[in-house]
Amino acid sequence: MTLQELHIRAAALQQLPPQLMTTPPLLTMTAISKRYGDVTALQDVSAKVYPGEVLGIVGESGSGKSTLLRMMNLEDIPDEGDYRLDLPGLGGNLFHLDRLERRMLCARQIGIVYQNPHLGLLMNHSSSGNVAERLLIAGERSFEALRARARDALDASEFPLARMDARPVELSGGMQQRVQLAKAIALEPALLLLDEPTTGLDVSVQALVLDTLKRLQRDRAITMVIVSHDLGVIRTMADRVMVMRRGSVVEEGLVDQIFQDPQHAYTQQLVHAKL
């Protein structure tokens, strides 16, 4: 620990473990480390997300925030670390699941929306077909049921149903994100992961997509993790915020505390650069 870090710690009190919150965290990641060759992507990162909560992760490119999210989606496995979801029938470190178990868990319990719709969608299949694919993986076979559930999910994502058979390649960026969102929530997952979901959209479209996410969060109490370099997005969406830099967590706190009373020099710089 440097002298400066000592100084920061002395400036605020150490937090106690939860006392009133008696529900266990839905997501617990402990001591995650990952290197790609000489590059340290994540260094001893731990995170907890409680049911119904929205955790925001901010940081510049290369901070490790998207790598961490991909690990929450079991797309990547760390060199070290433990990952648990508090769900019936699940025990032990999820990084030890085999490929098939991982695929089933992700299809049923984890939804994800990527910044780049090409990562989440088949661009030349119909939008409804993209959503139905997720239901097929989970075992739904009746055509009528597939179509009805795809329609419900698209509707909940505020996608215009008249266009449900259009291919994503024909849609605007905002509509493509709604299709991704419908696919992500079709099976009512326990956890929704959002990787820069509105980056690259026009500001007005961004506001509409964020509003849809807020509505879903309020009506269904979905637990969410949202990664963004856009502080406005994090401020709108998150209950708690983790600030990452160079693969480590530099600061963690309630969203208003991170924005109004940032403790770490890096967070202060980040917040003041925005204002």
Add this chain to the structure above:
Amino acid sequence: MQPVLHVEGLAKTFHMHHLDQRLHAFSGIGFTLHAGEFLLLKGANGVGKSTLLRTLYRSYLPRSGHVWYHTAEGRIDLARAADVDIALLRRREIGFVTQFLIARPRVAAEEIVAEPLRQAGIAQPEALSEARRWLEEFGVKRDLWRAYPTTFSGGEQQKVNLARALILPQRLLLLDEPTASLDVNARAALVRRLADLKAQGVAMIGVFHHPGDVAGLVDRDIELKSEEIDGHVDI
């Protein structure tokens, strides 16, 4: 009688890294607050009254001291309670009223006001009708109830903000100049609501630019005095 809040030796310092400077906001703050009591924070501008409110709410992290909050399950120190516990108390028991509304795009005024009731598990129709009652009480024109407050004037936004903040009775209410930018009728509605909440046993701590507005409600006051800014601190 069991207190709601017991504050001991509370201190707040801001450390501004880019200036390598420390700003001492206040220290040695202590008081006890019971159910239904109204505590007024007094002192010159910039003396740290709002800072103290924000520190109690934990938007600011205290440097030292204790903020004992008494719950049905025992006492908890808000100065060092886990973030998730603070978030939980804010949803259920501790309210903060500022003069600023954080409006969200495309959310109607009545929905913003109804939100705390929805979060408390009250059904949408009932929550909305209660929200409309409070919009009416604070004098927001009926035509605006379905509109988005992002486009409202400062005064109208403030009324929406108050209706939302006061719709659900809390155990502890922190008031940061809620009367600023309010017209006479809305101010009267606010004072009526505060008197009503006080009678229901809500404990309140407030900062008021014109304390005369709430003179009839105040039980006690605390005078904050200014502290010096340290120069450059050697590390």
